[in-house]
Amino acid sequence: MEVIYILWLRQLKKYFRSRSRMIGSLAQPLLFLISLGFGFGPVFQRAGNGNYLEFLAPGIISMSVLFTALFSGIEIIWDRQFGFLKETLVAPISRLEIMIGRTLGGATVATIQGIIVFFISLLVGFRPVNWYSLPIALFFIFLIALLFTALGTAIASMLEDMQGFQLIMNFLVMPLFFLSGALFPINNLPKLLLIITKIDPLSYGVDALRATLINQSYYPVSLDFSILLILVVFLFIIGSYLFSKIEI
Amino acid sequence: MDNNIIEVKNLVKKFNGFIAVDNISFFVKKAEICAFLGPNGAGKTTTIKILTTLLKPTTGVIKVNGYNVISQSDNVRKSFGIVFQDQSLDDELTAFENMEFHGVLYHLPKKEAREKIEMLLKYVDLWERRNDLVKHFSGGMKRRLEIARGLLHNPKVLFLDEPTLGLDPQTRNLIWDYLKKLNLKEKITIFFTTHYIEEAEKIAGRVFIIDHGKIISQGRPEELKKTTKSASLEETFLKLTGRSIREEKVNGIDRMRLRRKFRH
Numbered sequence: 001m002e003v004i005y006i007l008w009l010r011q012l013k014k015y016f017r018s019r020s021r022m023i024g025s026l027a028q029p030l031l032f033l034i035s036l037g038f039g040f041g042p043v044f045q046r047a048g049n050g051n052y053l054e055f056l057a058p059g060i061i062s063m064s065v066l067f068t069a070l071f072s073g074i075e076i077i078w079d080r081q082f083g084f085l086k087e088t089l090v091a092p093i094s095r096l097e098i099m100i101g102r103t104l105g106g107a108t109v110a111t112i113q114g115i116i117v118f119f120i121s122l123l124v125g126f127r128p129v130n131w132y133s134l135p136i137a138l139f140f141i142f143l144i145a146l147l148f149t150a151l152g153t154a155i156a157s158m159l160e161d162m163q164g165f166q167l168i169m170n171f172l173v174m175p176l177f178f179l180s181g182a183l184f185p186i187n188n189l190p191k192l193l194l195i196i197t198k199i200d201p202l203s204y205g206v207d208a209l210r211a212t213l214i215n216q217s218y219y220p221v222s223l224d225f226s227i228l229l230i231l232v233v234f235l236f237i238i239g240s241y242l243f244s245k246i247e248i
Numbered sequence: 249m250d251n252n253i254i255e256v257k258n259l260v261k262k263f264n265g266f267i268a269v270d271n272i273s274f275f276v277k278k279a280e281i282c283a284f285l286g287p288n289g290a291g292k293t294t295t296i297k298i299l300t301t302l303l304k305p306t307t308g309v310i311k312v313n314g315y316n317v318i319s320q321s322d323n324v325r326k327s328f329g330i331v332f333q334d335q336s337l338d339d340e341l342t343a344f345e346n347m348e349f350h351g352v353l354y355h356l357p358k359k360e361a362r363e364k365i366e367m368l369l370k371y372v373d374l375w376e377r378r379n380d381l382v383k384h385f386s387g388g389m390k391r392r393l394e395i396a397r398g399l400l401h402n403p404k405v406l407f408l409d410e411p412t413l414g415l416d417p418q419t420r421n422l423i424w425d426y427l428k429k430l431n432l433k434e435k436i437t438i439f440f441t442t443h444y445i446e447e448a449e450k451i452a453g454r455v456f457i458i459d460h461g462k463i464i465s466q467g468r469p470e471e472l473k474k475t476t477k478s479a480s481l482e483e484t485f486l487k488l489t490g491r492s493i494r495e496e497k498v499n500g501i502d503r504m505r506l507r508r509k510f511r512h
Contacts, residue, residue: 006352014340017381083336090300091353092325248302 007101059182072106073152259308270461329398388419
């Protein structure tokens with residue numbers, strides 16, 4: 001337990017110490033909220049879909065959670081090279097403990113990032129429909145964070161170096177975000193795109209957040225929750241397995 | 249034999265058909281200082297990784313402190329401390345935090361850990377800098393911190409993989425002084441690899457010369473010099489391993505390491 005705690009604490013300390021990273025990662029969501037939120041707002045309104053900023057904010061919160069979580073998972077590659085992973089691998093602790101500690105740490109950092117973006121969206125003009133559902137929203141943010149930290153860990157365990165990193169950015173992170181319904185409503189999509197959004201796990205995260213924050217959703221929240229939970233468990237098992245196979 | 253702290257019998261390690269370590273056997277006695285010498289790619293680091301449970305042997309029986317590295321790996325892990333070839337500290341934590349982290353990983357009681365950390369950091373002259381982030385440390389300071397960290401959980405054996413690589417002569421001497429004192433006082437077994445043959449000649453009680461995955465010679469430095477009629481151990485080494493330069497296969501991680509070096 002203490003081992004998991006200290007691994008978790010390490011991720012948090014590192015996060016709070018690198019302010020530049022923290023601030024840098026907030027610029028993008030802010031830009032998206034302002035440019036898309038206000039840029040597409042009038043069109044969205046005219047199409048009879050209501051306030052676009054309200055619709056967009058949960059999507060942008062999910063985006064920042066997705067980015068932060070995946071990258072914290074991928075930090076394993078970094079640790080593997082700049083040495084620190086070895087320190088944990090030769091210690092008399094199990095790989096599962098290491099994996100749990102790291103994943104919880106990464107997911108917590110991503111959750112904090114999501115909360116900060118939530119506050120930014122408040123500044124820009126977003127208002128959730130009811131404040132008492134915020135704890136549930138927080139829970140979903142954490143679930144999304146866990147899911148993608150575990151995915152990042154699984155990917156990082158298979159990669160030897162940062163060469164493949166750009167590839168992941170282009171072929172995984174961007175499609176996950178753009179094809180999730182974070183930016184547009186899923187109803188009335190062309191058939192192919194609809195199928196793709198159904199495969200994209202982030203869709204369910206975005207949908208659940210929308211359900212809790214603005215009371216609009218495409219799927220029932222229980223379905224979102226079940227799919228997210230199953231994926232978290234599944235990816236965690238896969239990640240643990242791949243992580244246990246790392247040889248240095 | 250109870251007197252052996254490291255026992256290796258018929259160790260073979262293959263990577264996709266390539267034989268990195270080719271059926272070697274050796275032992276190290278308690279409180280000995282032993283050096284592993286060999287050209288690049290000879291199998292030194294692979295052997296250390298197997299002894300420290302980071303890699304699994306293809307075949308062979310390996311025991312550290314009486315424990316089998318495969319079936320009793322946690323006991324093995326508690327028995328040794330290690331200083332890796334490239335640094336393994338967390339740059340963004342302080343010296344003290346790095347030590348504290350290690351204490352938790354090795355399940356040391358908090359109070360004991362704190363006392364020991366103070367003692368060790370004073371020993372390597374880093375106590376004053378304990379609250380500084382490691383990224384502001386010089387190479388020599390990092391090495392000293394790694395040695396202190398490797399000793400925190402009272403290991404019986406200390407493995408050092410090229411501990412003095414890239415350090416100036418002053419720091420190298422300082423580090424070997426620490427280690428020799430430690431060996432005398434605490435009876436810790438020290439097992440290291442190095443490319444600075446004169447260090448091995450000065451410090452090691454026994455050396456193993458390894459090439460192409462095989463131990464080609466072993467003994468006390470004086471013995472080896474005598475049998476090969478050499479003036480220095482370096483001459484012995486060159487006579488035994490030849491003068492041709494070895495090419496090591498470079499993998500992605502090494503490339504990254506190189507890039508990082510250039511950037512600094």
